[in-house]
Amino acid sequence: MKIGVGLPNQVREMDPSIIPAWASQAETAGFSSLGTVGRIAYPGLMDTVALAAAAGATSTIGLISNVMLTPVWPAELLAKEVAGIDAVSGNRLTLGIGLGSRPDDYVVDGRGPRGTGKRLDHDLEVYRSVWRGETADGASNPLVPTGTREVPLMFGGMAPASFERVARWGEGYIGPSVPAEMAAQAFDAARSSWKNAGREGSPRLVAIAYYVFSDAEQGRANVRNYYSSADEPVMDIVDSAICTGPDAIRSAVRAYSELGVDEIIFNPALADIDEVARLADIVL
Template sequence: MNIGLGLPIDNPNALLTWARQADASPFTTLGLLDRVVYDNPEPLVTLAVLAGATTRVRVQTEVLLAPHHNTAILAKQTATLDRLSGGRFTLGIGVGGREDDCRVTGTDLRRRGRRLDEQMESLRWTWAGRPYAEGVGPIGPLPATPGGPEVLFGGFAPAALERVARWGDGFLGAALPPAHMDRLFRDVEKAWQKHERPGRPRLVAQANVAVGESSMIDDARANLLRYYAFTGRADYMADGLLTSAEAVRDTVAGFAGIGADEVILYCWSSDVDQVARLADVVFG
């Protein structure tokens, strides 16, 4: 089972160091979240920079809130990132749920799921090199990955799990322990079979982590509380933060036990020593 890192968002200037250290370690993926009305770096721009500073590790949106993006531009950006990274890009994608993000981007909060379905049809069409629309030519460049970059859908609703089978390559589940993630993984597999997709979906789990001194853990908790304040469940999210080597190892083992192909350890402290510490915990 692969293990990746989710990148912190409170100090963008440190992310090049994070990426280079991760590239020199056994971690397989660097993930970065997406928000609009928040003090986070834009994920596609940031991951393009990080892909150029690395040679091995994959880069992944976790997850990109696609309904807030112009579809044609998104097709071009993602194909370009996949091309320039040599096929090391994974598009984690979802609908989002923040009213303020919808307001500033002109997105209809009530139909963002339908918009994502429409976008996926256009993205798949465009990545295959077909004309974007009647009377309009193709949008290049072609991605390095035939048919487009790997697509993982995030979410909990049945519609999100169905999208995995209809449009995706796999599922990215976050903020649930292995015992609860197991049901979502199995539901994804059932949807995959229902749609008669060949092979199996890739199953990826995310866990929030911060391992180190108490001051660093306090900073991580504060970042979590601030980021998830809009959900009304911020305390629950902070309480789920894994802060010991034993908790991280047990959770990784739990996800392996339910068939995860990869676990992303999402870091909520910008202390770059997290890379080495977590590597010691899971690979040492």
């Protein structure tokens, strides 16, 4: 099982200048991927910006959004933005997609929080069209250079439609930030959807887990603040899955390895660059 580390782009009031150094250190340490967490109405760093900064600061490590709230974007603009990040990185980007559950993240006129699933299905068609070099309505030229690849897609979410999109559009599924025993059912659903659709092989399965070393209390507070719009029981579930220290991190690695996932990405609860080396010392 591969092990990646998240960028601290949605730690509240984080300093964006930490991103290039964080990415470089993660690559040097040997992590498989750098991940981002996506939200708009929050004082963090946009995941597209974080991924672009990480792409420029690294040369080999994978990049993945886990997950980006793509329905908040006009589809053509996001498709061009994502294609550019992927190209700058040398084709290292995987676009992890989710709908989100917070209405305040939908800040663009005409792209509100209703009908997001139907809109996403339309947008997926647009992404593929843009990446293939087809001309958008009203445009005199393709939006991307010749040779742009179709960026690999993965999906998060717990609704049946999420698993159907994995099988129809994606290469795999990204699990929720919950204890491994709770995520197991979602990974099984992704496998079943894949098989029922007649896809060959198996879907790529990526688990995510929050972690913190130096200040567990502050780390928990940061994660709970990020999920503060959720009901208290939901926050408690996410809180219970935060890995605080070496033993909890090793336990998460064992649990997800037993579930047969391909990769686990540990998302930081603190924007402290020393957390990268601390995690590497335990898992690599």
